[in-house]
Amino acid sequence: MAEILVLVEHLDGNVKKVTTELLTKARQLGEPSAVFVGSGFDTAKARLAEFGAAKVYVAADEELTNYAVTPKVAVLAKLVQEKSPAAVLIASGPDGKEVAARLGVRTNSGVISDAVDLKDGLVAEQSIFGGATIVQSSVASGTPIITMRPNSTPPEAAAGDASEEPVAVELSDTDKLAKIVDRVVEQKSGRPELTEASIVVSGGRGMGGADNFAIIEKLADALGAAVGASRAATDAGWYPHQNQVGQTGKTVSPQLYIAAGISGAIQHRAGMQTSKTIVAINKDSEAPIFELVDFGVVGDLFDVVPQLTEEVVKRKG
Amino acid sequence: MNIVVCVKQVPDTWAEKRLTPEDKTVDRDGVDSVMNELDEYAVEEALRIQEATGGPESTTVTVLTMGPEKATETIRKALSMGADQAVHLTDPALKGSDAVQTSYAMAKALGTIEWDLVICGSEATDARTSLLPAMLAEQLGVAQATFARKVEVDGQTVRIERLTDSGYDKVEATLPAIVSVVEKINEPRYPSFKGIMAAKKKPLTTLSLGDAGIEADKVGLANAWSTVNEAEAAPPRQAGEIVKDEGDGGTKLADYLASKKFI
């Protein structure tokens, strides 16, 4: 069966959920080989095996972590050349899209970004214009390089060998032009990651201040959800920018999205419109967010959200 | 120093966007067009760097656009914000180019301009691919410093803060480099009346394929490496249920969530 490369997203070997989704998808279309760049393969191995990676190409050289984007491109370009895979799957996200971008140019291949599904014949489905149009695309030249949105394929376990094959790459001088001199981690909350969560609870300008985000966090914790925010809330410094949902923030498509005190500006919608179920609480019945919702409450979020949290806690027992 | 800002004309942010039924490219005729919002931040950042590096005497800001004739409106806007001159790559043969082809053509156009630093937006709102800046860096073999919320130029060095999932990376590169910016970076200025008047007299160079040395069989819809085969409108969302809070809004919402098995 045709080999399909899946670039592993991980933090020191902790494999992200989206990678298990891509492995699941790759298994439906061919034989998945994972590509692991950086340190921590020992930690990652079990999970990659659990989701059916037959092989794992491991590029563990310390130097590869000193640069943004290019090391992954160099590793994948080498594998594309040597193994002629049927496709390369990469998680959508700023890093993933840029890896795909450079890999496409380097290997003379077409690139499709932000696929929400991938079907026989490597036809990619994309949801564009904020979910208004669905297109089917394919790559006509080179090796199809496709980035896929998190939460687009339900991960299914299936045992694989995950046998390790070391890959050695020499970075070219061009690959070393932009150096990462420092990595700053701004916050760790213990909550699910925004793009991976099956429920997201977001607050906007209607929250009125940083302290009030506690009521959003309480609801999120009751539901096991991630916390999001509109740009108005992140710009005001009420919540960290990594939690921003929208065009210039993260794109999420959870099973359930709850928006409190968010008007539903087009740039916000761009990041959440493909959520399966959408719920909003807003005191203005004319707020555009209500055009999108499956269920909406016109009311003050300071009354509605705590009451909802209490009910959730009560019913979950 | 020479800075080039890449600006793209896109359908108005709030417009209902669609693909043309004929060739499934973005329909740019039926809608109002504007400068891609993030590119306003790119222009603003270029102007701020110009101000910080000795002003127009020592630093030039050139606008570069690839797009149909009507994209001159967007070029004029960038010039009226304060950019010094513009290059417009326009040729019917470019229509329908995919991301890789666009990066090839833009790289060729950059070959006709003197530059040390290229500043892009991090994403165009029409296709939302975020591919071009990284592709440009690859085409040109220069440093890539993208998704910047802060940019600092110090002699031949550019330092940025690159947004990441968990915070940010400090990235350092030597010029020439391609930078892309996110909307956290600044607050774009509005063109002043004086700026608008001055823009009319600023130099604008138009490039065709031949002028830029672009090979015709490497661009355009017919030669695209990634193609849209089919497009259809997504099924409309069913109108949702909206209730007014009369002291029981939270409970009603909980009932709804329970009915959907979320709790």
Ligand SMILES: Cc1cc2nc3c(=O)[nH]c(=O)nc-3n(C[C@H](O)[C@H](O)[C@H](O)COP(=O)(O)OP(=O)(O)OC[C@H]3O[C@@H](n4cnc5c(N)ncnc54)[C@H](O)[C@@H]3O)c2cc1C
């Ligand atoms: C280039 C660019 C990129 C952008 N990217 C993003 C992005 O990624 N993400 C994003 O979110 N935005 C983005 N924006 C900003 C976007 O245009 C909006 O300004 C922003 O989303 C508004 O946030 P908001 O809905 O929280 O605030 P507002 O629009 O001010 O809405 C607040 C809402 O809260 C309601 N409210 C107030 N008090 C209460 C209360 N007590 N109870 C209930 N409801 C209440 C109000 O009725 C109102 O509807 C971007 C803009 C630009 C130009």
Ligand SMILES: Nc1ncnc2c1ncn2[C@@H]1O[C@H](COP(=O)(O)O)[C@@H](O)[C@H]1O
């Ligand atoms: N046709 C174009 N002309 C000029 N700049 C462009 C063009 N397409 C993309 N760009 C630049 O690349 C950025 C990212 O665009 P994209 O990769 O299409 O999402 C934009 O914000 C622009 O700065």
